[in-house]
Amino acid sequence: MRSPCLTVVGAINVDLTARVERAPAAGETVADGVLQRGPGGKGANQAVAAARLGADVRLIGGVGDDLDGRGIREHLTAIGVDASGVQTTDGATGTALIVVDATGENSIVVCPGANAAIDADALGIVPGAAVLAQLEVTDAVVSAAARAAGFFALNAAPARPLPDDILAACDLVIVNETEYAQLPGVHDAALLCVTRGAAGARLYRRGELAASAPGVETTVRNTVGAGDAFCAALVVGLLRGDAETNALARACAVGAAAVADDASQPNLNILDAYAVTP
Template sequence: MIIVIGSINLDLIANVERLPAPGETLQGTSFATAPGGKGANQALAAARAGADVRMIGAVGKDSFAAEALSLLQTGKVDLTGVMESSASTGTALILVGGDGENMIAVVAGANGAVLPGDLAKARLGKGDIVLLQHEIPLNTVEVALDAAREAGAVSVLNTAPYRGEAATYLAKADYVVANETEFDLNCALLKLSGGDRAERMRAFATRTGHAVVVTLGGDGVLAATPDGFRQVPALKITPVDTVGAGDTFCGYFAAALAAGLPLEQALRRAAAAGSLACLKPGAQPAIPLAADVDKAIG
């Protein structure tokens, strides 16, 4: 079982010809809503990869909640650990300009109500995979890492969005997954030695005894463990929309670990899934099915 402890949002997306200046009002060209939140995105990706998934999180008692959960329900994710909060459902307010640039404001809302006391709903067990991100309170993330270790579960921590105060507990995760910017920022805080990123990844793995995975977008993925270093390429594609690619990678990576795949195979499968997620607009709607990934990697 994969237990995802994280955020659930509804994305509110408006397209404009150009982004407005401060105080300026512009006519929009289109509007759409879509389920989002890093936790929910990763849960759906793991489910589409074929894993059994339980989601721990919170939504509001408002009209946004049902849509925010809709694709998770369709994907047969166990939502018994999702509570209702008096706060609003988390939202991301997104303006997209004609040149593809965007402005985003995220309102945590109910995601801020995911507290350590809610972790009992996770029902962690030996061999489970616990998947975490940084869009819920950080003390909940740290307590979840400790609970996973105590239960004999395997923890996967995605360091997005970057939050410097989280550097103190990264070493508790069995697998840290970061993009190159997040990893480089954490390197400075952790004072990791090395002349390049690969050396600093090796330093992290040696110091902690755990694995670190760094995603490089179109350049693929790097991974360091205490006993080795691996590099896996991304698929050669022309991206349409990269939103959600990292979440797709994390969900597929967790599913591959749950299936018992060796690390290099897990990385290869997750990298392919992340690439395929760039071929359609949106986050959750673009997450590929397992059969699509099977076809892509042959």
């Protein structure tokens, strides 16, 4: 089967993750943290997951003219992601400050840095390309990506109100239950996926249930990259022509495999999870 081609447009970060027994309350200090540093950002996470799932992936985003930016470019290339569309922009490479507790739950502060300076007029998307985007970049970037795409998937996270032109361009919107409640404008999307954590996911077509899949039991280590792995798997599955029910079930399996890994870009044999027959 020919590998699907996917252009991912989104944020590229360095993740600074503190693993703790429990997250501090407001004004509290906890002293048992273990610090990890690694690549992240929703755009980069989804691009890496899609590449590991066998897609031919190009990433468009922005990094700073700094050691982190150069290291991330090398990392992406080593995995097989085409990073030629990654711009070197003003500001330092983006950083995410993440606290993960013993149950795998997380809280995140994103410092966008170079991600906020991506030139929307220089994305270089091949007209008609399949595009997956998220909301850690500006509306101008998302809108330009949507206009160029032949198939446009949007992971509407972190949730924020969306301009009408972006909503109208979406062939697929992916949200979790919290984002679904925050974004009533997506409820009647052409195709809407709502992820439900351990309960699985549902797919709606113009508000009508089209497919559903149960969650996959797993050991929760870190939920940071699980949603991104799910998004990549669902989009890659649909692009390669999988039935919607199968694509959704396999995406749930990939998300479960990702949540069992400590990293935002899971370094595991995710292909085995993707190959599970629902």
